[in-house]
Amino acid sequence: MGRTPHGQTRHKIFKFVRQRLRAGRPPTVREVQQAFGFSAVETARSHLDALVEQGLLEKESGKARGYRLPPGGRERPLFLIPLLGRVQAGALTTAVEEIEGFLPVDVRGAEEDLFALRVRGESMVGVGILPGDIVIVRRQPTAASGDVVVALVDDEATVKTLHVRGGAVELVPASPHFKKIVVEPDALTLLGKVIEVRRVLEPTA
Amino acid sequence: MGRTPHGQTRHKIFKFVRQRLRAGRPPTVREVQQAFGFSAVETARSHLDALVEQGLLEKESGKARGYRLPPGGRERPLFLIPLLGRVQAGALTTAVEEIEGFLPVDVRGAEEDLFALRVRGESMVGVGILPGDIVIVRRQPTAASGDVVVALVDDEATVKTLHVRGGAVELVPASPHFKKIVVEPDALTLLGKVIEVRRVLEPTA
DNA sequence: AAATATACCAGACATTTGTCTGTTTTGCAA
DNA sequence: TTGCAAAACAGACAAATGTCTGGTATATTT
Numbered sequence: 001m002g003r004t005p006h007g008q009t010r011h012k013i014f015k016f017v018r019q020r021l022r023a024g025r026p027p028t029v030r031e032v033q034q035a036f037g038f039s040a041v042e043t044a045r046s047h048l049d050a051l052v053e054q055g056l057l058e059k060e061s062g063k064a065r066g067y068r069l070p071p072g073g074r075e076r077p078l079f080l081i082p083l084l085g086r087v088q089a090g091a092l093t094t095a096v097e098e099i100e101g102f103l104p105v106d107v108r109g110a111e112e113d114l115f116a117l118r119v120r121g122e123s124m125v126g127v128g129i130l131p132g133d134i135v136i137v138r139r140q141p142t143a144a145s146g147d148v149v150v151a152l153v154d155d156e157a158t159v160k161t162l163h164v165r166g167g168a169v170e171l172v173p174a175s176p177h178f179k180k181i182v183v184e185p186d187a188l189t190l191l192g193k194v195i196e197v198r199r200v201l202e203p204t205a
Numbered sequence: 206m207g208r209t210p211h212g213q214t215r216h217k218i219f220k221f222v223r224q225r226l227r228a229g230r231p232p233t234v235r236e237v238q239q240a241f242g243f244s245a246v247e248t249a250r251s252h253l254d255a256l257v258e259q260g261l262l263e264k265e266s267g268k269a270r271g272y273r274l275p276p277g278g279r280e281r282p283l284f285l286i287p288l289l290g291r292v293q294a295g296a297l298t299t300a301v302e303e304i305e306g307f308l309p310v311d312v313r314g315a316e317e318d319l320f321a322l323r324v325r326g327e328s329m330v331g332v333g334i335l336p337g338d339i340v341i342v343r344r345q346p347t348a349a350s351g352d353v354v355v356a357l358v359d360d361e362a363t364v365k366t367l368h369v370r371g372g373a374v375e376l377v378p379a380s381p382h383f384k385k386i387v388v389e390p391d392a393l394t395l396l397g398k399v400i401e402v403r404r405v406l407e408p409t410a
Numbered sequence: 411a412a413a414t415a416t417a418c419c420a421g422a423c424a425t426t427t428g429t430c431t432g433t434t435t436t437g438c439a440a
Numbered sequence: 441t442t443g444c445a446a447a448a449c450a451g452a453c454a455a456a457t458g459t460c461t462g463g464t465a466t467a468t469t470t
Contacts, residue, residue, distance in 0.1 A: 039448075041428085065231070196407070202313075243419080268457090
């Protein structure tokens with residue numbers, strides 16, 4: 001077969017392998033061979049080897065599908081957590097609620113402890129949490145004073161700042177149009193702590 | 206060795222394999238064997254087979270590292286976009302700027318067109334964009350009136366709302382303590398449009 | 411308690427996969 | 441034009457990997 005100018009095929013191979021790696025489907029050397037129509041496995045292998053020499057790929061020698069992208073923030077574990085449409089009273093289980101979709105979130109703690117909700121009111125605009133924002137919540141039964149939390153009030157999930165005052169617990173809004181809610185600690189149903197807020201200004205295509 | 210109750214090990218194996226698959230590192234049967242301390246490869250293989258029967262995994266028979274997650278929304282393409290620490294005047298290229306890290310973002314348009322910046326001032330608190338927030342920006346040389354944009358002003362990146370008035374362009378703050386900036390359209394260096402805002406209330410562990 | 415189903419073990423073997431050696435051909439620089 | 445480097449070919453072999461058969465032990469159900 002004809003020869004390509006120096007480096008051209010290699011660059012194409014890099015893009016092919018990168019795409020496969022990002023898709024979570026590491027290729028074998030023979031799959032690279034076939035993808036590019038080479039007669040010899042060794043052609044593919046030597047290109048891959050050169051990419052390793054160039055530092056564009058790393059490899060686990062002798063292991064099947066052993067090439068990978070170098071660590072550099074381009075390959076990292078992620079959680080996909082559910083965006084819940086509606087939270088019912090009672091124990092939170094993702095099997096029960098209505099799942100609108102999933103959000104990619106950096107790994108932290110246990111995936112099953114994370115969920116997301118849409119903010120529905122204006123009670124927290126004072127701290128930059130607007131209606132329509134998405135809050136990412138970690139399930140926990142308690143939280144610290146000052147934490148932004150999601151709690152159940154009248155069977156409705158609400159986002160507020162938690163204040164612990166003496167024997168009582170307050171769910172404090174960040175807007176003058178809303179009143180704080182005082183709850184007995186053992187009557188409080190705390191769904192979790194807000195760990196991230198996201199606002200999408202332009203929907204995904 | 207002792208036996209676990211029915212389904213318990215299998216569930217753990219599913220979680221292990223899923224985590225590996227999401228990390229783009231499909232395991233071999235022997236890697237599953239080792240991870241769980243089985244003496245026999247067949248133990249791992251039969252659990253994996255059962256997971257396939259249950260529809261929790263799929264597999265390419267006879268292929269190394271052939272197990273994969275079923276298509277179904279739990280596996281989705283994502284972009285990892287750079288969080289830039291500082292933007293210099295001149296053409297934006299990620300090779301030049303200081304990259305602080307990467308953010309996972311749902312696929313939209315071309316990955317190279319997306320970047321993230323930290324908000325540094327309080328000029329946009331009126332619309333819920335606080336200092337320390339991260340804005341995700343799509344590079345574009347123009348934007349519509351009303352869009353939240355990132356522009357270069359005095360060689361400094363700034364987040365403002367774009368207003369187009371007659372022959373002039375205004376960068377409008379959302380706080381009474383800041384003045385709007387009027388720019389000639391051809392003197393405006395628009396870096397892009399803000400498409401998402403994120404606030405991390407609790408850092409990743 | 412007995413029967414059944416499931417978890418786990420052991421070993422062997424076929425196939426896939428990586429890798430090496432040796433060679434030819436073509437692009438590029440001197 | 442010549443020499444060198446890189447692209448590509450060919451073949452063989454070792455090791456990794458998947459898979460199958462046969463078996464024991466424990467959890468669960470009847």
